[in-house]
Amino acid sequence: MFGKKSTIRKYKHKLRPALAKRYGGSATYTKGQVDKTIDEMGFDKRHVHYAYLMYCDVATFKASAPDNESTESMNNTIASVSGLGIFGALFGSSSYSGGDDGGGSSGDFGGGDGGGGE
Numbered sequence: 001m002f003g004k005k006s007t008i009r010k011y012k013h014k015l016r017p018a019l020a021k022r023y024g025g026s027a028t029y030t031k032g033q034v035d036k037t038i039d040e041m042g043f044d045k046r047h048v049h050y051a052y053l054m055y056c057d058v059a060t061f062k063a064s065a066p067d068n069e070s071t072e073s074m075n076n077t078i079a080s081v082s083g084l085g086i087f088g089a090l091f092g093s094s095s096y097s098g099g100d101d102g103g104g105s106s107g108d109f110g111g112g113d114g115g116g117g118e
Contacts, residue, residue: 007047008081011054014041019055028057031064050074 018037019029034051052061053074065071 003044004047004050004077005081007044008050008078010041010043011038011047011051012078012082015043015051016055029055031056031060050078054078 015034015037018041019033020026022037023029023033031052034055035045035048038045038048038051049061049064049066049069052064053071056064
């Protein structure tokens with residue numbers, strides 16, 4: 001697990017502003033936008049599925065979700081990094097709640113702040 005929390009912190013605190021600067025404020029970004037920005041910033045892509053959970057639409061996340069980690073577990077990891085959980089991250093990212101298996105067919109996907117700065 002060493003490195004995962006550090007990577008998630010970077011995704012949360014550095015990736016979001018970079019995405020907004022490059023592509024405008026948005027609730028979600030495309031996989032290509034996230035991948036390109038991560039590559040250009042030199043971030044570790046080993047945990048890129050967390051960036052997809054935080055910043056992409058539900059279809060992108062579902063297509064990239066790991067088989068060995070549930071969405072609930074991922075949300076808990078984000079919570080442990082931010083202290084506020086994925087709901088705290090809603091002010092700067094997106095979240096997906098698709099059940100315990102990480103790929104649920106039902107669930108809610110909430111967008112971020114849209115860059116509105118309210």
